[in-house]
Each structure stands twice: as structure tokens, then as C-alpha cells.
Amino acid sequence: QSALTQPASVSGSPGQSITISCTGTSSDVGGYNYVSWYQQHPGKAPKLMIYEVSNRPSGVPDRFSGSKSGNTASLTISGLQAEDEADYYCSSYTSSSTLYVFGTGTKVTVL
Amino acid sequence: QVQLVQSGAEVKKPGASVKVSCKASGYTFTSYYMHWVRQAPGQGLEWMGIINPSGGSTSYAQKFQGRVTMTRDTSTSTVYMELSSLRSEDTAVYYCARPMSPGSYCSGGSCFNLDYWGQGTLVTVSS
Numbered sequence: 001q002s003a004l005t006q007p008a009s010v011s012g013s014p015g016q017s018i019t020i021s022c023t024g025t026s027s028d029v030g031g032y033n034y035v036s037w038y039q040q041h042p043g044k045a046p047k048l049m050i051y052e053v054s055n056r057p058s059g060v061p062d063r064f065s066g067s068k069s070g071n072t073a074s075l076t077i078s079g080l081q082a083e084d085e086a087d088y089y090c091s092s093y094t095s096s097s098t099l100y101v102f103g104t105g106t107k108v109t110v111l
Numbered sequence: 112q113v114q115l116v117q118s119g120a121e122v123k124k125p126g127a128s129v130k131v132s133c134k135a136s137g138y139t140f141t142s143y144y145m146h147w148v149r150q151a152p153g154q155g156l157e158w159m160g161i162i163n164p165s166g167g168s169t170s171y172a173q174k175f176q177g178r179v180t181m182t183r184d185t186s187t188s189t190v191y192m193e194l195s196s197l198r199s200e201d202t203a204v205y206y207c208a209r210p211m212s213p214g215s216y217c218s219g220g221s222c223f224n225l226d227y228w229g230q231g232t233l234v235t236v237s238s
Contacts, residue, residue, distance in 0.1 A: 032220050034219065034221065034223060036224055046206075051211070057224075093223055096173075098158070098174070100223050102157065102158065103155070104155055
């Protein structure tokens with residue numbers, strides 16, 4: 001089971017919107033509505049930002065939104081803020097024996 | 112409040128084993144599965160496996176089959192992850208993580224929404 005594919009880096013200015021893609025296959029992203037997104041600041045544990053494609057856990061700002069089309073999921077951050085600078089990982093349930101796979105990770109830089 | 116507190120950093124020689132603990136508090140321990148995820152230095156996240164603290168059943172990622180063992184102690188609300196035959200590529204931060212829904216309310220992928228994480232345990236494998 002290979003990792004899901006994400007762009008290595010995405011950047012934007014404060015207030016702008018950015019979108020991070022996450023490409024998998026019909027065995028993971030395309031086959032299930034169990035895509036999650038995690039935010040990770042340096043030296044910290046990951047934080048769940050989006051689950052089951054488009055749901056936000058309590059406390060996550062509505063600037064964060066998720067969607068999916070076919071084998072590609074996306075995380076959009078609207079109104080980018082300095083504290084959004086972090087690494088972001090997508091993940092998906094998978095039909096393979098591995099059961100759960102993460103993306104390669106995307107470093108978000110706020111210019 | 113939910114807390115997952117992991118054991119401290121470890122340094123091991125190649126070929127040895129390591130056992131990392133994760134003590135849970137603030138919720139009913141046996142009601143929620145527990146996952147283990149690792150992250151090599153400067154690398155991405157990698158799912159290792161899941162344990163049901165209620166009955167002790169486990170499921171491991173294929174990559175770790177035969178080398179990883181996850182157990183639990185319900186008397187202390189602690190789960191353990193033991194990795195054997197360590198090699199340098201196992202140098203990583205190991206995290207325990209709890210999903211947002213209890214086992215009785217999740218199925219399939221919904222048991223993988225990892226809402227609470229431990230602070231991480233650095234395991235260094237070096238001769």
C-alpha cells in the first residue's frame with residue numbers, strides 16, 4: 001500500500017485561500033468516504049482537522065473545509081492565517097491489508 | 112479531559128526490542144479502540160495497527176506483521192506497543208491515538224478518526 005500523494009508544499013498570503021490535494025486510488029480515497037486531514041506543527045502531535053471527507057471536529061475553525069471527487073480529496077483553508085503554517089496530512093481507510101494510509105504530507109507556508 | 116500519556120524516550124541497539132506505553136485517562140478505557148502511528152525524522156505519518164482494549168483483539172499493518180505486538184492492561188488503563196528486531200529505519204516518534212467515537216458506535220473507517228493523540232515517544236535505534 002503506497003502513501004497517498006500530496007504536493008510537497010503550498011503557500012499563500014494572509015487572507016488568501018489555498019487548496020491541498022490528496023490523490024489515491026479506488027481502493028482508498030475513491031472507495032470510501034473516510035478521508036481525514038491532520039495538521040501538525042513542528043514537534044507536536046497531529047491534530048484532526050477534517051474527518052469523513054468534510055466534517056469538522058468541535059473547535060476547528062470553519063475556515064477549514066474538505067471535499068472529494070473521484071480518487072482525489074482536497075483540503076481548503078480560507079482566510080489563511082499565520083497560525084495555519086504547518087504540515088498537513090491526508091489519510092484514508094483502505095481495502096488493503098494495511099487498513100489505513102496517510103498522505104505524503106504538505107508543508108503550508110504563510111507568506 | 113481525555114489524556115494519553117506515553118512513556119519516555121528509548122535508545123536501543125539493532126536487533127533489540129522496545130516496548131512503549133500509553134496511559135489513558137478521562138474516559139472509559141475499554142470503550143474506545145487505540146491506534147499506533149509512527150513518524151520517522153523529517154518523514155510522514157505511518158499507521159501501525161489498532162487494539163481493542165475491551166477484548167484485546169488487534170489488527171496490524173502488513174508491514175509490521177510478525178514484528179509488532181499491541182497489548183493492554185485494563186487495570187491501569189494502559190496500552191502497550193512492542194516492536195522487535197529493531198533496525199535503524201525504526202528510529203521514529205511513536206504515537207498512540209484514540210478515535211473520536213467509541214467502538215460500539217464506529218464501524219470500518221469511522222473507527223479511524225483519530226481525535227486524541229499522545230505526546231509521542233522517540234525511539235532511537237543505533238549501534
